[in-house]
Amino acid sequence: MGHGHGHSHDSADRVDHALETSRRGLRTLTWSFAALFVTAVAQLVLVLVTGSVALLGDTIHNFADALTAVPLGIAFLLGRRAATRRYTYGLGRAEDLAGVVVVLVVAASAVLVAYESVRRLLDPEPVGYPWVVAAAGVIGFAGNELVARYRIKVGREIGSAALVADGVHARTDGFTSLAVVAGAAGVAFGFPAADPIVGLGITVAIVFVLRDAAKEVFRRLLDAVDPASVELAERTALDVEGVLGARDLRMRWIGHHLRAELAVTVASELTVREAHSLAHEVEHRLVHAVPHLTAVVVHTEPERAHQH
Numbered sequence: 001m002g003h004g005h006g007h008s009h010d011s012a013d014r015v016d017h018a019l020e021t022s023r024r025g026l027r028t029l030t031w032s033f034a035a036l037f038v039t040a041v042a043q044l045v046l047v048l049v050t051g052s053v054a055l056l057g058d059t060i061h062n063f064a065d066a067l068t069a070v071p072l073g074i075a076f077l078l079g080r081r082a083a084t085r086r087y088t089y090g091l092g093r094a095e096d097l098a099g100v101v102v103v104l105v106v107a108a109s110a111v112l113v114a115y116e117s118v119r120r121l122l123d124p125e126p127v128g129y130p131w132v133v134a135a136a137g138v139i140g141f142a143g144n145e146l147v148a149r150y151r152i153k154v155g156r157e158i159g160s161a162a163l164v165a166d167g168v169h170a171r172t173d174g175f176t177s178l179a180v181v182a183g184a185a186g187v188a189f190g191f192p193a194a195d196p197i198v199g200l201g202i203t204v205a206i207v208f209v210l211r212d213a214a215k216e217v218f219r220r221l222l223d224a225v226d227p228a229s230v231e232l233a234e235r236t237a238l239d240v241e242g243v244l245g246a247r248d249l250r251m252r253w254i255g256h257h258l259r260a261e262l263a264v265t266v267a268s269e270l271t272v273r274e275a276h277s278l279a280h281e282v283e284h285r286l287v288h289a290v291p292h293l294t295a296v297v298v299h300t301e302p303e304r305a306h307q308h
Contacts, residue, residue, distance in 0.1 A: 021158040028154040029069040032147040036066035037144030046136035050129045055118050055136050058180050061109055065173050068105050068166055079255040080125040092255025099162030099217035106169045110206040117199030133184040139179030144170045159292035160256035161220045165213040172206045223252040230289055232289045236289040241277045244303050261297040268302035275300045295306045
């Protein structure tokens with residue numbers, strides 16, 4: 001009976017691990033939301049002093065950025081829900097949808113920056129206190145870069161493409177803030193067109209960053225996994241004593257967790273209990289060897305006898 005106990009212990013571990021990663025994701029979102037909110041408020045005060053459109057744009061942008069944490073947070077909470085008869089895999093996929101929302105927000109911000117910049121090129125406006133504007137830009141950059149590093153680091157560790165995309169999003173906003181600094185410097189040196197020209201440069205930077213983030217998020221939606229993980233899983237399964245062959249290995253992401261299924265060939269004289277035990281060992285090794293893998297379905301099949 002000890003064997004059944006092993007199962008429950010393993011799945012309890014896995015549930016704990018799943019909850020822990022979601023908890024880390026939520027903690028990251030909460031802290032980064034707070035940091036961006038403080039950044040945006042600090043900038044807003046300076047906007048009221050200077051009347052800089054570039055800075056106003058950046059501030060609005062930072063508020064919007066703080067808010068992308070909301071759909072992601074909801075997705076992480078949904079992902080923690082237990083599976084139901086209707087959603088038999090749980091709601092981890094909500095995270096990928098939140099990733100799509102983030103990508104759309106980044107795209108919208110690129111359009112917004114471009115529009116503002118072109119408008120400013122055609123119709124320049126005076127900016128007061130350029131050094132105050134520059135200071136606000138530096139604040140914006142620092143806040144965003146800190147948040148970006150934190151989100152990307154945790155996102156990679158827990159395997160969340162959406163959290164990484166949101167980190168990338170914060171980084172693009174850091175660029176926007178730097179553009180504000182460059183624009184302010186231009187204005188201070190008597191070159192008012194610097195502000196919108198830098199804005200256009202930033203748009204280009206955002207588009208490049210957007211492309212990478214979008215690729216990652218849409219790949220997730222289409223069940224793409226890193227071929228190296230598949231390779232590792234196959235090797236690990238074949239290394240288990242008693243496994244004579246492994247085939248039909250498939251993996252997919254659900255939220256920030258990987259699931260796998262595969263068939264292993266075993267000696268035909270094994271009892272059901274022995275084959276089950278072996279399958280369990282394969283599962284156990286895979287979960288330990290492959291990062292982010294939390295569930296494996298192992299199908300055992302008997303070795304074909306050469307009776308011909």
